[in-house]
Amino acid sequence: MGEVSSTIFFFFFFFLLLFLHSSSSSSERERGRDVLLDPTRVTQLSWRPRAFLYKGFLSHQECDHLIALARDKLEKSMVADNDSGKSVMSEVRTSSGMFLDKKQDETVSRIERRIAAWTFLPEENGESMQILHYENGEKYEPHFDYFHDKTNQQLGGHRIATVLMYLSNVQKGGETIFPNSEGKLSQPKDDSWSDCARKGYAVKPQKGDALLFFSLHLDATTDSDSLHGSCPVINGEKWSATKWIHVRSFDVPEKMRASDGCTDENELCPGWALLGECKKNPIYMVGSKTSPGFCRKSCKICES
Numbered sequence: 432m433g434e435v436s437s438t439i440f441f442f443f444f445f446f447l448l449l450f451l452h453s454s455s456s457s458s459e460r461e462r463g464r465d466v467l468l469d470p471t472r473v474t475q476l477s478w479r480p481r482a483f484l485y486k487g488f489l490s491h492q493e494c495d496h497l498i499a500l501a502r503d504k505l506e507k508s509m510v511a512d513n514d515s516g517k518s519v520m521s522e523v524r525t526s527s528g529m530f531l532d533k534k535q536d537e538t539v540s541r542i543e544r545r546i547a548a549w550t551f552l553p554e555e556n557g558e559s560m561q562i563l564h565y566e567n568g569e570k571y572e573p574h575f576d577y578f579h580d581k582t583n584q585q586l587g588g589h590r591i592a593t594v595l596m597y598l599s600n601v602q603k604g605g606e607t608i609f610p611n612s613e614g615k616l617s618q619p620k621d622d623s624w625s626d627c628a629r630k631g632y633a634v635k636p637q638k639g640d641a642l643l644f645f646s647l648h649l650d651a652t653t654d655s656d657s658l659h660g661s662c663p664v665i666n667g668e669k670w671s672a673t674k675w676i677h678v679r680s681f682d683v684p685e686k687m688r689a690s691d692g693c694t695d696e697n698e699l700c701p702g703w704a705l706l707g708e709c710k711k712n713p714i715y716m717v718g719s720k721t722s723p724g725f726c727r728k729s730c731k732i733c734e735s
């Protein structure tokens with residue numbers, strides 16, 4: 432009888448181990464599949480600036496999901512002021528947008544992992560993904576993603592690279608344009624391109640495609656050929672997702688977080704708060720559950 436029960440125990444233990452092993456390796460396999468990249472879908476568009484296009488980087492379901500998360504939460508897009516670094520409204524950028532939490536849900540987390548795998552840049556170096564919506568006539572004039580002020584470089588340093596994901600097709604217009612690109616004169620363009628797109632090397636938004644370009648040279652100096660913008664939408668609407676990636680971690684270091692989460696990380700916080708930035712720019716100022724903002728004290732988060 433003792434021999435029978437030890438045999439049963441042995442088999443029970445053996446199958447338990449087998450089950451645990453297969454379930455952990457299948458979840459590892461799942462995670463691996465998330466970031467499975469297909470290099471045959473990537474084309475190098477330009478070397479000055481360094482720009483690459485990944486066809487079908489997102490599935491159509493993923494695109495629709497990101498739009499659904501953003502649709503009711505859009506606010507007028509802002510730009511960083513060149514001198515102060517503060518977010519300001521500007522006619523340069525007429526789209527609407529919102530930021531997603533990096534760990535908003537499983538789909539967003541999976542896309543975050545996939546971006547890190549494609550760019551070879553760690554997830555922590557990325558800002559939260561921004562979802563953008565352009566209606567008829569809306570645009571983003573050519574600009575640089577690297578900064579001209581020191582304030583914006585305090586956390587994470589310069590932006591090194593940008594991944595632009597197209598979440599919708601656009602009937603006409605809405606192309607991403609690189610006015611300084613080496614390829615601007617040699618790119619053939621038929622009537623399907625807008626006049627704006629003729630002023631540079633341009634990329635047509637195609638649902639699911641992703642554009643990766645670098646704002647810094649390999650020696651870490653800023654690349655003026657990375658000047659880029661979004662042409663006005665002429666027909667239809669444009670949805671895109673932007674991921675800005677820095678040279679260092681963009682996560683607020685643990686030591687900078689007070690235990691009650693109530694510090695200002697920037698001396699300009701009180702002034703920005705007075706100007707209403709806590710409401711206008713909540714992801715930067717207040718932060719989210721997983722990533723505290725930089726002006727929590729001035730935004731009076733401690734008092735709530």
Ligand SMILES: O=C(O)CCC(=O)C(=O)O
Pocket residue numbers: 563571576593595605606607608659660661662671673
């Ligand atoms: O939507 C686009 O094509 C351009 C967006 C852009 O320039 C940016 O987010 O920095």
